[in-house]
Amino acid sequence: MNNNEKIKVAITAGIVSVILLILVIFLAVTTKKDAVDDDTKLSENITDYASFSEEGAGKVDDSAVLASSEDGADSASTSGSSEVMSYSEYVDSVAGSVSGNSFYETKAAVLRDVYNGLTFDKNAQLKEMMTYWEDGNMEAVRDLAHLERFEVMSYQLGGTDFFYYYGETNAEGKPNGKGIAVYANDQYYYGEWAEGVRSGNGTWVAFYPSYSRYVVTEHLYTGSWSADLPNGEGQEHYDYNAEYMNKQDFYLQNAIGTFKDGKYNGDMYIISVDKDDHSTEWYGKCIDGNWEQIINTTKDKNGKIPVLYEREDNKSYYYMTSEGSQNNGIDGMITGGSVAK
Known part of the structure; x- marks a missing residue:
């Protein structure tokens, strides 16, 4: 392979690398945007169709008492x-x-x-x-x-x-x-x-x-x-x-x-x-x-x-079905119980 052919191969490889890099960046940005959009849509549904209003979340002070008495891992x-x-x-x-x-x-x-x-x-x-x-x-x-x-x-x-x-x-x-x-x-x-x-x-x-x-x-x-x-x-x-x-x-x-x-x-x-x-x-x-x-x-x-x-x-x-129409609500939720020590 002469020098001209080597230069052509190098240029072609460089162009392919740049195209692949642009594609990877585009996919990463698109994926992140979709995730943000999903959360936004859920928030909009809650605002538009559920009339309850959540108050701002108050922060818990670091000195707040913990329910668990165990320390460490x-x-x-x-x-x-x-x-x-x-x-x-x-x-x-x-x-x-x-x-x-x-x-x-x-x-x-x-x-x-x-x-x-x-x-x-x-x-x-x-x-x-x-x-x-x-x-x-x-x-x-x-x-x-x-x-x-x-x-x-x-x-x-x-x-x-x-x-x-x-x-x-x-x-x-x-x-x-x-x-x-x-x-x-x-x-x-x-x-x-x-x-x-x-x-x-x-x-x-x-x-x-x-x-x-x-x-x-x-x-x-x-x-x-x-x-x-x-x-x-x-x-x-x-x-x-x-x-x-x-x-x-x-x-x-x-x-x-x-x-x-x-x-x-x-x-x-x-x-x-x-x-x-x-x-x-x-x-x-x-x-x-x-x-x-x-x-x-x-x-x-x-x-x-x-x-x-x-x-x-x-x-x-x-x-x-008659059976399917009964007892509808939030399934699988664990309720009751107390804090594990």
Whole structure:
């Protein structure tokens, strides 16, 4: 190869490298923008369709009393409760799961049982996550929840309703005021507490592990609470992995309205989403978790009940079985319990 040919090869390689670099930068910027847009859309939905208003998050002073009396790092083990399902068993149990009768069946997030010997510091980690939550940086909260040191913290609570807590407490050491908690199954709550239970305004999230083969990637409720349950105005929200979605099921993305002890109660605004990321808006009425049949309608030939009608076409209905129309609300949420020491 003569010198001219070598120069041509070098120039060509340089041009290709520059094009690849530009492509990588474009993809990185686009991905980040999409993530920000997703959070913005969720915030806009809450503002537009749920009438509750959250007050600004007050910061907890570093000297605030912690509900946990233990200091330092905790060591993980895999002994756990006999009720905890192994990750391989979980994968087998959810593969190909189809509801077919109402909304897609929600299962609890299950973490891998591979954390033996991994240490964690629950107080330091919850304080770290709370800082981001106070700043409204949910992307950082998600990133932390998917780290092994956070997953093992939740895994240690598997099979129980105990929770680790960081934040303000009352004279008896119970959560009271503003605080954050982690439960089993990668569930978190940040918001207001009263006498040891979730009460006031707050947000609950179940994060599904990035290695999970389940269709749900995140399940969230934000709004009013009392007696440790969603009560009052609020919004339930789901994110899905399109790879595992099918054409048969009804995938709930948002349920906005009034909640009573975790169940839908009153006029509900529903947004569904399909495998191709197309959304549909619906209206319906649910009393104590039971969908009411739309007036002046009849059941279909299979006996299913019309319970939702489209916003853009009030003659287009969504039908559920009698069983599927009952007991609708936020599934999989761990309630009750007390602070783990």
